[in-house]
Amino acid sequence: MSGPRRDPDLVRPYVRTDGRVRAHPDVRLETVVLAASGPSAGLGADARAVMGLFDRAGGGGLAVADIAAALEFPPSAVRIIVSSLIDEGLLTRPVPAGAGQPETDLLQEVLRGLRALV
């Protein structure tokens, strides 16, 4: 073989994400997702691995960061895979109980939770 090979590490994220190169801007490291029911035929190996983490979730969720740590995938790739799985209806974001009502200020809720710990 002549000439430099492309670094396989650079190619892999694109293969891993079926050519999708961008995550949804609001799918971040701390974004929590849940499994939804939907047809999962035809998923790539990495997407299947992500879905497999939810087999025993019992309705619980995982953040993008949790998925990246559990599968030892780069978080940047997980953001993209999760974005695709949301688009395909296989993952969903939790819906607030009082949907439709104005949400309480996130910062105040965090502050209240932290104060309760001390």
Add this chain to the structure above:
Amino acid sequence: MVSAPSSDGLIYVPPGVTRSAKIVISGSFGVGKTTFVGSVSQIPPLRMEERITQASAGVDDLARAPRKTTTTVGLDFGRLHLSDALVLYLFGTPGQDRFRPLWAGLTEGALGALVLVDTRNLEASFEILALHEAQGTPYAVAVNLFDGAPYYQLDEIRQALDLDPETPLTTCDAREGGSGVLALITLCEYLSHQHAPAHAPAHASVLEPRP
């Protein structure tokens, strides 16, 4: 409530949690970020591995292997279950300058940053503070009280770091979860004051002519 880990060590976010927030724990290399995240987190801290690609020119330890331009960075994080509906994630930022490309993804959407500093090496914090300022991430500073580190008055540290008068400066012991939580409260109180004026009604009426 933290649920028990499943057989493969996964600790799920409990059903019913509908919101998540993020705070980044930053600071220079060796300042205690990993320790802080580990002691405050309610689940065993986890680690992600991100790959970054960069030009190797000028980067000392890559200079001997110029063709290798991809490097792996470990990112530590932890989680607090703050209520039935809310989880807080804490992410440690990599301290070294060359891992800077990762910062955007870490700080994006964060409530704010807690910058840990070490009195034995305050200068190392300058670039961290500058980065947060450039990215518009609000921050508080906590002096990590290392055993045997020289003690300075907070005023002196504030001056040495050239902090704005309103930027909170506190102390903590990164090994003590309770101490870390107090530092996070200091940060969040500051953030909440910062947000408050935005909700206040505009004061345009002052300029309106009286009838």
